Amino acid sequence: MGLLSLAIWTPIVFGVVLLALGHDEQARSVRWIALIGAVVSFLVTLPLYSGFALDTSAMQFVEKGGWIQRFNVNYHLGVDGISLWFVLLTAFINVVVIVASWEAITTRVNQYMASFLILSGLMIGVFTALDGILFYVFFEATLIPMYLIIGIWGGPNKIYAAFKFFLYTLLGSLLMLVALIFLYNKSGGSFDILTWHKLPLGSTVQTLLFFAFFAAFAVKVPMWPVHTWLPDVHVEAPTGGSAVLAAIMLKLGAYGFLRFSMPIAPDASHKWAWLMIALSLIAVIYVGLVALVQQDMKKLVAYSSVAHMGFVTLGFFIFNDLGVSGGLVQMIAHGFVSGAMFLCIGVLYDRVHSREIASYGGVVNTMPKFAAFALLFAMANCGLPATAGFVGEWMVILGAVKYNFWIGGAAATALIFGAAYTLWMYKRVYLGPVANDDVKALTDINGREFLMLALLAIAVMYMGIYPKPFTDVMNTSVTDLLKHVAVSKLN
Amino acid sequence: MIDKLSWIAVYPEIVFLTMACVIALVDLGVKTPQRTLTYVLTLLTLAVVAAMEAAYAVGGQTFYGFGNMVVSDPMGGWLKCFACITLMITLVYGRPYAAERDMLRGGEFFTLSLFALLGMFVMISGHNFLVIYMGLELLTLSSYALVALRRDNATATEAAMKYFVLGALASGFLLYGLSMLYGATGSLDLNEVFNAIASRQVKHQVLVFGLVFIVAGLAFKLGAVPFHMWLPDVYQGAPTAVTLLIGGAPQLAAFAICIRLLVEGLLPLAIDWQQMLGLMAIGSLLVGNLAAVAQSNLKRMLAFSTISQMGFLLLGLLAGVVNGNQLNTESAYSAAMFYAVTYVLTTLSAFGIIMLLSRAGHESEEITDLAGLNQRSPLYAGVMAISMFSLAGLPPLVGFYAKLSVLQALISSQQTSYIVLAVFAVLMSLVGAFYYLRVVKVMYFDAPLAHNAQLVSGPTDAKVVLAINGALILILGMVPGGLMTLCAQSISSIVKSLGS
Numbered sequence: 001m002g003l004l005s006l007a008i009w010t011p012i013v014f015g016v017v018l019l020a021l022g023h024d025e026q027a028r029s030v031r032w033i034a035l036i037g038a039v040v041s042f043l044v045t046l047p048l049y050s051g052f053a054l055d056t057s058a059m060q061f062v063e064k065g066g067w068i069q070r071f072n073v074n075y076h077l078g079v080d081g082i083s084l085w086f087v088l089l090t091a092f093i094n095v096v097v098i099v100a101s102w103e104a105i106t107t108r109v110n111q112y113m114a115s116f117l118i119l120s121g122l123m124i125g126v127f128t129a130l131d132g133i134l135f136y137v138f139f140e141a142t143l144i145p146m147y148l149i150i151g152i153w154g155g156p157n158k159i160y161a162a163f164k165f166f167l168y169t170l171l172g173s174l175l176m177l178v179a180l181i182f183l184y185n186k187s188g189g190s191f192d193i194l195t196w197h198k199l200p201l202g203s204t205v206q207t208l209l210f211f212a213f214f215a216a217f218a219v220k221v222p223m224w225p226v227h228t229w230l231p232d233v234h235v236e237a238p239t240g241g242s243a244v245l246a247a248i249m250l251k252l253g254a255y256g257f258l259r260f261s262m263p264i265a266p267d268a269s270h271k272w273a274w275l276m277i278a279l280s281l282i283a284v285i286y287v288g289l290v291a292l293v294q295q296d297m298k299k300l301v302a303y304s305s306v307a308h309m310g311f312v313t314l315g316f317f318i319f320n321d322l323g324v325s326g327g328l329v330q331m332i333a334h335g336f337v338s339g340a341m342f343l344c345i346g347v348l349y350d351r352v353h354s355r356e357i358a359s360y361g362g363v364v365n366t367m368p369k370f371a372a373f374a375l376l377f378a379m380a381n382c383g384l385p386a387t388a389g390f391v392g393e394w395m396v397i398l399g400a401v402k403y404n405f406w407i408g409g410a411a412a413t414a415l416i417f418g419a420a421y422t423l424w425m426y427k428r429v430y431l432g433p434v435a436n437d438d439v440k441a442l443t444d445i446n447g448r449e450f451l452m453l454a455l456l457a458i459a460v461m462y463m464g465i466y467p468k469p470f471t472d473v474m475n476t477s478v479t480d481l482l483k484h485v486a487v488s489k490l491n
Numbered sequence: 492m493i494d495k496l497s498w499i500a501v502y503p504e505i506v507f508l509t510m511a512c513v514i515a516l517v518d519l520g521v522k523t524p525q526r527t528l529t530y531v532l533t534l535l536t537l538a539v540v541a542a543m544e545a546a547y548a549v550g551g552q553t554f555y556g557f558g559n560m561v562v563s564d565p566m567g568g569w570l571k572c573f574a575c576i577t578l579m580i581t582l583v584y585g586r587p588y589a590a591e592r593d594m595l596r597g598g599e600f601f602t603l604s605l606f607a608l609l610g611m612f613v614m615i616s617g618h619n620f621l622v623i624y625m626g627l628e629l630l631t632l633s634s635y636a637l638v639a640l641r642r643d644n645a646t647a648t649e650a651a652m653k654y655f656v657l658g659a660l661a662s663g664f665l666l667y668g669l670s671m672l673y674g675a676t677g678s679l680d681l682n683e684v685f686n687a688i689a690s691r692q693v694k695h696q697v698l699v700f701g702l703v704f705i706v707a708g709l710a711f712k713l714g715a716v717p718f719h720m721w722l723p724d725v726y727q728g729a730p731t732a733v734t735l736l737i738g739g740a741p742q743l744a745a746f747a748i749c750i751r752l753l754v755e756g757l758l759p760l761a762i763d764w765q766q767m768l769g770l771m772a773i774g775s776l777l778v779g780n781l782a783a784v785a786q787s788n789l790k791r792m793l794a795f796s797t798i799s800q801m802g803f804l805l806l807g808l809l810a811g812v813v814n815g816n817q818l819n820t821e822s823a824y825s826a827a828m829f830y831a832v833t834y835v836l837t838t839l840s841a842f843g844i845i846m847l848l849s850r851a852g853h854e855s856e857e858i859t860d861l862a863g864l865n866q867r868s869p870l871y872a873g874v875m876a877i878s879m880f881s882l883a884g885l886p887p888l889v890g891f892y893a894k895l896s897v898l899q900a901l902i903s904s905q906q907t908s909y910i911v912l913a914v915f916a917v918l919m920s921l922v923g924a925f926y927y928l929r930v931v932k933v934m935y936f937d938a939p940l941a942h943n944a945q946l947v948s949g950p951t952d953a954k955v956v957l958a959i960n961g962a963l964i965l966i967l968g969m970v971p972g973g974l975m976t977l978c979a980q981s982i983s984s985i986v987k988s989l990g991s
Contacts, residue, residue, distance in 0.1 A: 066972075068975065070972060071975075147928070152935055167921065174918070174920065178902065184899065185902055185903045
């Protein structure tokens with residue numbers, strides 16, 4: 001069994017075992033087994049980084065075996081510079097999320113932990129699949145655990161949110177399925193994604209394919225105007241669900257653009273780049289303004305996620321090195337930062353059971369250690385230098401200015417809005433005098449919470465101060481991708 | 492002339508018929524309320540016959556018997572094998588249910604099911620219009636009686652009447668169409684009819700006139716719009732064990748006669764019947780999915796879901812011949828066969844759960860009866876969730892690959908109209924996802940109702956079979972290749988022997 005298979009199946013096996021054997025009476029041991037499962041799953045991904053060759057854009061750690069002979073579907077896995085970090089990120093966030101849910105979840109603990117373990121395996125599958133159907137199976141299968149996570153452990157309006165999440169994303173991916181089957185027939189019976197990259201396609205076909213993929217990935221990212229499911233879902237989902245959704249699931253969409261849309265339909269990507277750039281800028285600016293007026297902390301962070309993902313898609317569709325690498329760095333950074341932001345809200349919610357900004361004030365007086373962490377993550381969210389948030393945004397803006405000064409300028413305003421909504425929220429929640437008795441009664445974070453926030457804080461700081469390990473991995477792959485996309489498939 | 496080969500083609504049927512008669516006689520002496528001896532004998536018989544059919548199918552040979560009246564080929568072998576297994580599972584789920592409802596006072600429940608299955612065997616093996624019709628009548632007459640088995644129950648009796656009247660009408664349609672074709676081609680044998688039509692000597696109008704009636708009759712049996720009206724009422728009204736008897740294995744037989752009549756007999760008329768199937772498929776997907784959204788009764792919802800699933804199956808059947816070119820036939824019909832087999836597997840577990848949740852005096856057939864099932868029995872809830880996600884066509888469950896192969900058959904035709912159909916089907920399955928998800932929602936997100944809050948217990952045999960049933964849906968979803976190849980080989984042996 002290869003490393004990638006281990007990374008996918010270790011958490012899934014742990015999850016299935018928990019599902020089969022766990023009871024609420026043994027919640028304690030269930031939690032420990034889940035944690036061990038998550039940590040082991042993370043450890044098995046580490047050799048991927050240490051063994052990764054930086055000087056090639058070819059797929060590495062490739063595993064290939066026949067799966068469904070009849071349709072020439074293969075169990076084909078591999079990572080390149082684009083996907084490597086997401087495998088590690090997924091496994092890492094999974095550990096953090098399981099630590100975060102330690103005390104908050106008291107009913108059906110085994111199903112909860114199993115859902116997250118299985119979900120993380122499936123998402124690693126999405127990032128490593130090199131076969132169209134394998135990708136689709138993983139991509140769709142993630143909906144089932146997430147649906148259950150939102151629906152079982154979510155807030156008061158959870159059912160609406162669970163359905164909205166499921167149906168919205170299913171609509172997009174079903175159209176992608178038609179596109180995948182179409183490509184299979186067009187390529188003479190192959191579901192191999194790398195083969196599709198080389199497949200010559202006409203202009204109309206490319207446009208249709210581009211929009212079919214757009215339907216799937218834009219909803220997932222989510223881009224304006226199909227972002228409306230995200231705030232609803234974030235508000236209702238349990239803390240762990242929100243963290244995984246923001247940190248990893250949104251990246252599945254952005255990753256899809258790089259793996260499918262751009263290399264398979266390069267001409268259509270260039271042709272419709274204006275649309276993608278326009279939608280991204282709207283997300284960055286307009287949704288940033290929307291975030292400013294939110295009363296609910298989770299909603300605010302959700303809108304800020306949409307705005308940050310706008311940077312990612314903007315970076316991709318300006319077709320230069322800085323932009324695409326910047327987008328990728330931004331994706332990883334946002335994985336850490338948004339995950340951390342949601343976990344911080346979770347820490348407060350566990351104590352006060354309110355997400356309203358107005359229910360808080362002066363938290364720093366009663367929870368100084370926690371407020372320090374929250375400040376760091378808030379700074380990272382508004383892109384302060386020396387935090388993870390800065391590197392990606394700065395690269396994208398630089399790339400955008402190279403492409404067109406005004407687009408770069410427009411994107412840069414987002415830094416102002418980002419600082420405005422994040423810091424204003426921070427001020428209202430944490431600073432000032434103690435606002436009410438709830439806040440007065442708060443106790444500072446315990447060792448478990450400290451550990452989980454510290455892990456994320458280290459990641460955020462490290463990435464901000466020394467982003468080289470991240471960009472080094474991407475360089476060759478991004479350069480080659482851009483070279484590939486620059487060549488027209490029409491002839 | 493009846494030679495040795497003739498008997499080879501029907502050995503399993505002979506064994507089966509003999510055992511059915513033996514069981515009917517033995518049952519006279521059985522006095523226990525659960526009819527354990529009858530039950531065990533029936534299951535043994537079915538297991539033996541299933542093994543025989545599987546052996547035939549693995550052998551891969553095609554035998555004709557009794558002057559080409561019957562055929563034993565891999566497709567028939569597999570479908571008969573699956574039909575036996577389906578009936579076995581149905582009886583395991585259905586026996587406690589039937590016993591609690593006083594349906595096991597006599598042994599008819601078992602005997603009638605066996606004769607219904609024999610009817611399916613004849614339909615599947617039939618290679619002659621009259622033989623197929625005879626099998627169909629044997630199946631439907633047994634089914635009418637089964638639906639009416641709870642004779643003191645008003646809804647069941649009403650359902651039986653509806654089923655009988657409309658079923659007889661449909662059989663009449665089919666018979667009328669068959670006689671038109673007989674008149675036009677001068678033969679009842681499928682191959683001879685095929686050759687007569689292919690020779691273009693027969694007047695096209697007469698053929699199409701007969702074809703309309705045949706397609707209408709088949710559509711009735713499958714439950715495709717606009718011949719679907721009986722289905723929701725009968726599914727809901729019949730005792731659930733009987734609903735599964737008429738909604739499970741018979742779908743395999745109905746698929747088989749579609750292949751026998753439309754492909755083996757009437758493929759030269761494909762351009763005509765494909766159009767009809769196209770319209771029916773669109774109607775079924777539309778009506779089935781939209782009407783299912785509005786149902787509060789689980790059995791009725793599953794009935795409408797059946798209609799929509801049949802729409803998908805028809806899409807597979809209609810993608811075979813493209814512009815007179817038969818290259819696509821194998822992939823299209825094997826997709827439809829895969830669809831039929833996996834659909835039956837999923838239906839079994841869904842209705843199985845409804846039966847196992849029922850108690851004496853409580854039917855548990857409203858969707859709300861499933862509320863909080865996850866807390867009452869994680870096993871039942873898990874299997875039901877797997878079935879619902881599979882019917883919705885979500886990977887990694889087997890229903891996804893069924894939809895995938897049908898869509899692939901449509902898209903590989905490279906016809907714009909078929910690709911549009913594929914997109915339409917995909918959008919309709921989004922609507923479908925909503926009501927399947929609602930069942931999952933009720934089981935997992937809602938709290939149990941007050942009168943329904945106790946833990947669920949069921950007979951061990953049914954629980955084990957249910958777990959296997961659910962696991963199969965998942966495992967076939969992980970490794971669907973084997974079943975797909977099996978369907979492809981079955982269909983390719985038919986496609987190769989067309990007209991010979």
